[in-house]
Amino acid sequence: MSANLPLLSLKNITKRYPSVVANDNICLDVHANSIHAVLGENGAGKSTLMKLVYGLIQGDSGEMLWQGQRVQLRNPAAARKLGIGMVFQHFSLFETLSVVENISLTIPGPRHDLSQKIREIGERFQLTVNPDASVHSLSVGERQRVEIIRCLLQDLKLLILDEPTSVLPPQHISALFKALRKLRDSGVAILFISHKLEEIRELCDTATVLRGGKVAGTIDPTITSTQELATLMIGHEVASIQSRSDKPKSEQALLQLESVSVASDDPFGTSLRDINIQVHGGEIVGIAGVSGNGQAELSRLISGEQIDRNLATNAIRMMGQPVTYLGAAQRRALGFAFVPEERLGRGAVPLMSLAQNTLLTTFDKGLLKGGFIQRKKLQSQTDECIQEFDVRCGGVNAVAGSLSGGNLQKFIIGRELMLSPKLLFVAQPTWGVDIGAATAIRQRLLNLRDSGIAVLIVSEELEELFEITDRLHVINSGNLSPSLNTADVTPNDIGEYMIGQSPGSKQETRHAV
Amino acid sequence: MPFKLQRREHASRLMLIAAPLSAVVLSTIVCSGLLFILNKPVGQTLYSFFIAPFENFYSITEVFLKFGPLLLIAQALAVGFRAKVWNIGAEGQMIVGAIAASSVPVYFVDSTSDWLLPAMIILGALGGMAWAAIAAFLKTRFNANEILVTLMLTSIALQLLYYLLLGPWKDPMGFNFPQTVMFQNEALFEPLFSGVRLNTSIAIPIIFTIVIWLFMERHFGGFKLVVGGLAPQAATYAGFSAKKAVWVSLLLAGFAAGLAGMSEVAGPIGQLQRSVTSGYGYSAIIVAYLGALNPLGIVFAAFFLAVLQIGGDVALVSANLPISAVHVFQGLLLIFYLAVYTLVHYQFKPIRSASLSATSDHVT
DSSP states (O other): OOTTSOSEEEEEEEEEETTEEEEEEEEEEEOTTOEEEEEEOTTSSHHHHHHHHTTSSOOSEEEEEETTEEEOOOSHHHHHHHTEEEEOSSOOOOTTSBHHHHHHTTSOSOHHHHHHHHHHHHHHHTOOOOTTSBGGGSOHHHHHHHHHHHHHTTTOSEEEEESGGGGSOHHHHHHHHHHHHHHHHTTOEEEEEESOHHHHHHHOSEEEEEETTEEEEEEOGGGSOHHHHHHHHHSSOOOOOOOOOOOOOOSSEEEEEEEEEEOOSSTTSOOEEEEEEEEETTOEEEEEOOTTSSHHHHHHHHHTSSOOTTSOTTSEEETTEEOTTOOHHHHHHTTEEEEOSOTBTTTBOTTSBHHHHHHHHHTTTTOEETTEEOHHHHHHHHHHHHHHTTOOSSOTTSBGGGSOHHHHHHHHHHHHHTTOOSEEEEESTTTTOOHHHHHHHHHHHHHHHHTTOEEEEEOSOHHHHHHHOSEEEEEETTEEOOOEEGGGOOHHHHHHHHTTOOOGGGTTSOBOO | OOEEEEEOSSOOHHHHHHHHHHHHHHHHHHHHHHHHHTTOOHHHHHHHHHTGGGSSHHHHHHHHHHHHHHHHHHHHHHHHHHTTOOOOOHHHHHHHHHHHHHHHHHHOTTOOOTTHHHHHHHHHHHHHHHHHHHHHHHHHHHOOOHHHHHHHHHHHHHHHHHHHHHTTTSOTTSTTOSBOOOOOGGGSOOBSSTTOSOBGGGHHHHHHHHHHHHHHHHBHHHHHHHHHHHOHHHHHHHTOOHHHHHHHHHHHHHHHHHHHHHHHHTTTSOSOBTTSSTTHHHHHHHHHHHTTTOHHHHHHHHHHHHHHHHHHHHHHHHSOOOTHHHHHHHHHHHHHHHHHHHHHHEEEEEOOOOSOOSOGGGTO
16 A cells, blocks of 8 residues: 555545434544544534444435545444454443453454463553453543553454543553554554644644534644644634632531432442532532442532432431432422533433523522413523523523433533522533533633632543632542642642552642641 | 334324324235235225214214214313323212213102213223222332223223123013113203204313313413423422322223213213223223324324224225224234334434444454
């Protein structure tokens, strides 16, 4: 193969969905021996494009050349046959099987030989993993390695990685990058999907930036600044966030969890162990950690969606009152508001209108008269929320399911803020939200703090937590780290807590109230 | 050209109305085919089904007589179905309602009190609710599947009915027939016109329909049920109790089915006997779905099924059809409706032969 002939070449690929053109005339060349970033905000069309390349979906027009020849991939099996492998954000491994058993489900050959090959590949690319270990005992980073090894075992020429770092703590990210560079040097082409600018600049040789389903530009990330990349990605400059204020915190903790331990019913769920949290009015407290370490369980316990009768009466308190046995609506009546991680199906009913979704949590705010819905009032209140929070939608009667992720998040946050809470709990505030909206949401959370509200945030985005929180906890396998002053810790410290080692050498880290 | 089903962005209003209509047309076509194969007179049968019920005043009142209980039960079932509470035992709740109501004239054979009928109404409603409450309790306490429980409770209710009719409640002067005494006039609803069976109890389903419409479309209680059915996690998030939804759905159905049973014994039948339900409890499920679980839609669906039942009775005689022919027609209706209903949320899209022509095998 000649050096300038691209391994994969996409020419004018277009993919339409009923409401949106996900990919619009996309052209993209991927060369062997290179790491090629596909960069873009949520909804820019990255995932659609990768699914096209992997044969999961078919394009409406355009053509795909593989080593110079036209191909049409009807399914992933055809893609794998060519030497294309893909690692998804959500791994497809059976937790109860061992590594080699999982791999032998798709790769033929005796187990013993496979184990041998897994070890060899592990050593060669620094992707070490024990072939006989059960998958449920592996860390997220190790599971990712298993997925990559599985691709490597089938004569891999192109590896697609979908947001591979979003699930990893910082320490594992650098290990992954080392392995990826070795892979590249061995001749494999890598398509690296991400929206994190820094890591693309660190790792990738070429970057194609997608915006609104179109190619906004193809650039060399090593010589392009983060600011330029961001501008290319969102189409305008990013507003910066106003820094911390030094306003005093409230005397009383508005949220207090004391020695909360809850055993999980689910064998793959996480048991919470001796959780202690205090959130005062006028501060933002963040909970960092890789997802699946007890965040979901903790959220349900705080929101009142799950009530544990084994806990002490005083285990959970809000605004000074014990709420351990109170349901979600009763906690809301005390001045608590909650924005859950899942927007569709939990934070909002997909098939109901925005007005009806407003009613979901704000019914107590004068919207009912003798149990009957005050429809005019509901409409105007919904409209107010849409206006104030700049929710792009088809009006108060648009169904929640028709909104984009970011707009729905703005709507839900807006709805919860209209309750004028004293205590606000937000899970993944900017997950799936574009940069512009994310900045607006973060700024609003800061303003809320400055107005004396207690804010608790669960987030997987370390940068976000460092940007807006005053104090941090890290959750790992259901254990919560002590409170850390955000200003006194580094991402690396947090990373060590994430993988379960408290930073021994960092004793000087001041533990806040 | 191959087709695929693609989800619509918005539910199609056109299809929402077209679905029940095309279900009617399709089942009529298939039914005619079956009749033709069976060598029955197709034209005459269809005439009996659709025209005969409107031929004279008496037939029309009979249509409305069937319309009442179908409407009453279907409205309540639809509420439960929207909350995803699958009560398919309205039949049993109807039987127990009829039994409870009948206890009054059975034990006060000689009474001529004005309170007979009100007492029967109250007992009928309570009887149905009590039977449904068993399923609600087992569901909320032990998470017992309500489909199985309500269905099995129907069998139990039937046995209870047989026991009473063959034992303690049998009419001593009834030549050993399994039925109670004929009820006194004070225990019966007044006929609306002389010489017809249609009676004042028709007011119950009509008032009930208005109440249900208000409850589902305007009241927060109905909203909570619908949220629970559409997105259970959102209901938990909002703090709506899932257990309450089960209780409300089942008690409401028990209430309506019990009243329906009561108005049968205190209406056209005039006593308690084995065939007290005429299968209304099951037909109402079809009515609820054919009416798209919508209070207004159910009014039309109930009327249509009532016509079909009267028409079926006529066809039994005029075309010498077995009763199962009516059941086949009803069954076809539901199946076609559910099939066509898919198109409310989905549409057919041709799979375009894309311009990417070569296959991957071409290369390897």
